[in-house]
Amino acid sequence: MTDWHPVAMVKDLEARKKKAVEVGGTTIALFNIKGTIYALNDTCIHEQRQLSKGAVLFGKIICPGHQWKFDPATGEPEGQEGCQPTYPVRVEDDGTVSVCLERVETPS
Amino acid sequence: MSESIRSIVLVGGGQASAVAARTLRRKGYDGRLTVVGQEPDRPYQRPPLSKEYLGGQDPDECGLYLLPESWTEEHDVEVRTGVTALKVSAPDGGVLLDDGTTLDADRVLLATGGRPRRLPDADGDRIRYLRSKADCDALRADLAPGVRLTVIGAGFIGAEVASTARDLGAEVTVLEMAEAPLVRALGPRLGAACARLHAGADVDLRCGVAVDSVTQRGEEVEVATSGGPVVSDLVVVGIGMVPNDEIARDSGLECDNGVLVDEYCRTSHEHVFAAGDVANHFHPLYGERMRVEHFDNASQQGSVAAQNMLGANKPFADPHWFWSDQYGANLQQVGHAGPDDELVVRGDLEGDSWSAWHLRDGAIRAAFALNRAEDIAVARELIAFGASLPAEVLADDTTDLEEALEDM
Numbered sequence: 001m002t003d004w005h006p007v008a009m010v011k012d013l014e015a016r017k018k019k020a021v022e023v024g025g026t027t028i029a030l031f032n033i034k035g036t037i038y039a040l041n042d043t044c045i046h047e048q049r050q051l052s053k054g055a056v057l058f059g060k061i062i063c064p065g066h067q068w069k070f071d072p073a074t075g076e077p078e079g080q081e082g083c084q085p086t087y088p089v090r091v092e093d094d095g096t097v098s099v100c101l102e103r104v105e106t107p108s
Numbered sequence: 109m110s111e112s113i114r115s116i117v118l119v120g121g122g123q124a125s126a127v128a129a130r131t132l133r134r135k136g137y138d139g140r141l142t143v144v145g146q147e148p149d150r151p152y153q154r155p156p157l158s159k160e161y162l163g164g165q166d167p168d169e170c171g172l173y174l175l176p177e178s179w180t181e182e183h184d185v186e187v188r189t190g191v192t193a194l195k196v197s198a199p200d201g202g203v204l205l206d207d208g209t210t211l212d213a214d215r216v217l218l219a220t221g222g223r224p225r226r227l228p229d230a231d232g233d234r235i236r237y238l239r240s241k242a243d244c245d246a247l248r249a250d251l252a253p254g255v256r257l258t259v260i261g262a263g264f265i266g267a268e269v270a271s272t273a274r275d276l277g278a279e280v281t282v283l284e285m286a287e288a289p290l291v292r293a294l295g296p297r298l299g300a301a302c303a304r305l306h307a308g309a310d311v312d313l314r315c316g317v318a319v320d321s322v323t324q325r326g327e328e329v330e331v332a333t334s335g336g337p338v339v340s341d342l343v344v345v346g347i348g349m350v351p352n353d354e355i356a357r358d359s360g361l362e363c364d365n366g367v368l369v370d371e372y373c374r375t376s377h378e379h380v381f382a383a384g385d386v387a388n389h390f391h392p393l394y395g396e397r398m399r400v401e402h403f404d405n406a407s408q409q410g411s412v413a414a415q416n417m418l419g420a421n422k423p424f425a426d427p428h429w430f431w432s433d434q435y436g437a438n439l440q441q442v443g444h445a446g447p448d449d450e451l452v453v454r455g456d457l458e459g460d461s462w463s464a465w466h467l468r469d470g471a472i473r474a475a476f477a478l479n480r481a482e483d484i485a486v487a488r489e490l491i492a493f494g495a496s497l498p499a500e501v502l503a504d505d506t507t508d509l510e511e512a513l514e515d516m
Contacts, residue, residue, distance in 0.1 A: 055485035
């Protein structure tokens with residue numbers, strides 16, 4: 001089974017477009033980028049800074065630690081190696097934002 | 109073109125060489141690739157030497173080593189340590205090493221970095237410099253609660269060493285010649301704001317102090333200053349570095365405060381490149397040559413040089429960027445500030461999070477931030493475009509700079 005965890009409402013991400021939430025001990029950074037909500041692990045793979053305290057510019061997330069630029073959908077850093085974990089996001093009709101920590105699996 | 113390149117030698121065991129090696133392999137170069145490092149250690153990065161590694165983290169925790177054996181084996185990169193490259197000889201088509209061998213090379217990168225600038229007539233095993241892992245290991249072994257440490261120079265190295273030593277319980281005094289730390293890079297107003305970081309950690313920062321002499325007497329070191337003597341158990345001197353450009357000079361390459369290179373990281377010899385601390389590079393954004401001693405500069409130039417070795421013709425034209433971690437604060441700057449720039453402050457300089465923007469003729473030249481790295485991301489884009497946001501927008505802490513930039 002795939003567990004979806006409700007973590008925020010869409011309106012929480014309207015004025016301020018980023019937010020850190022916690023699910024089962026994992027801190028997740030939510031970003032609202034031009035109306036699409038993305039979820040990434042909040043701890044930068046580079047040196048443990050918080051992506052949720054970074055900037056979003058031209059569709060990329062920029063880590064405040066050392067200015068690494070990440071693709072919000074894939075977690076790939078520009079010009080660097082490695083990959084920031086990303087999580088599936090679901091938005092309900094009532095505006096509830098849910099994330100799933102596991103890789104999305106086919107239900108058995 | 110790349111088909112004719114069979115062997116590349118990267119001289120230097122630091123960040124620029126490591127990035128060049130990774131870039132060459134990523135871009136598909138499959139010829140011989142050798143990294144030559146003077147130090148006994150495999151290539152490592154230096155930023156942790158004044159911060160995490162000095163503070164006691166192990167090498168893996170702070171990502172010290174740049175080219176682990178697993179990577180070099182998989183990518184067929186030879187790393188030769190403890191050997192000094194003496195000369196690049198065009199007629200021999202190779203790099204001469206001090207062990208008597210010559211490495212064939214169709215392209216060469218000189219990324220030899222620098223060495224600490226030393227105080228004259230100041231010798232003794234308690235008078236230290238910090239550049240290499242060996243320097244750091246020795247210092248780390250001697251920093252303990254109650255140890256009296258005097259740091260000469262409140263630049264980035266000095267401030268970071270002071271901060272880490274304080275964390276380890278040492279009693280720290282910092283001596284700075286100028287009226288505030290980092291005055292040359294930041295100006296007096298921002299320098300004064302940085303001085304408060306030292307004070308907040310109970311570090312005795314003394315500015316406007318000239319050092320006359322440093323003398324070790326037995327187990328103590330006395331620093332004679334314009335403000336009287338300072339006696340401590342250990343002294344760390346952080347007064348800048350000198351580029352290691354001997355190999356370039358001995359190879360007949362043009363040098364002046366480092367190895368002269370163009371915006372493609374190319375030296376006066378078309379097949380020899382230089383990158384990082386040693387490279388006095390022409391920067392198109394500023395229209396002048398500059399030598400920059402920061403990690404990101406080494407990374408970017410290592411990448412650009414590697415691509416240009418393979419025929420890419422790609423300039424290094426990004427604004428320079430650096431960071432420092434000290435006293436629990438994160439400092440970042442992008443661009444180059446000048447003494448006559450207009451200074452616009454966002455936030456409260458007395459507070460623990462602010463950014464300061466240097467404007468000239470309506471364009472942003474540089475921005476410096478304390479615990480405000482997201483502003484630096486915006487500044488970086490603006491500087492690269494030669495653009496600015498209005499001063500009143502920058503000064504208004506309630507505006508969303510990211511939106512303001514995207515709406516331009």
